[in-house]
Amino acid sequence: MRIPKTTEHLLGALEEDLCLLAGAVHGLDSGERANLRDLATNLRALVCFASVEGLLWRLVDELCVDDRVH
Secondary structure, three states: OOOOOOHHHHHHHHHHHHHHHHHHHHHHHHOOHHHHHHHHHHHHHHHOOOOOOOHHHHHHHHHOOOOOOO
């Protein structure tokens, strides 16, 4: 059984993931293929469904925010 995470914990995880994502994007300038792998891994954690929904969608549900893109 999974222990539900608090909103504060989810927001902290989002902040960490966004920092990792920014680092991976910045590292693309070096041409290292490992940066692409890091970028893909971080994007999957944010938006893809694996054993649980991606972090962004969990926060959308938790905070009742509109996730439409204009």
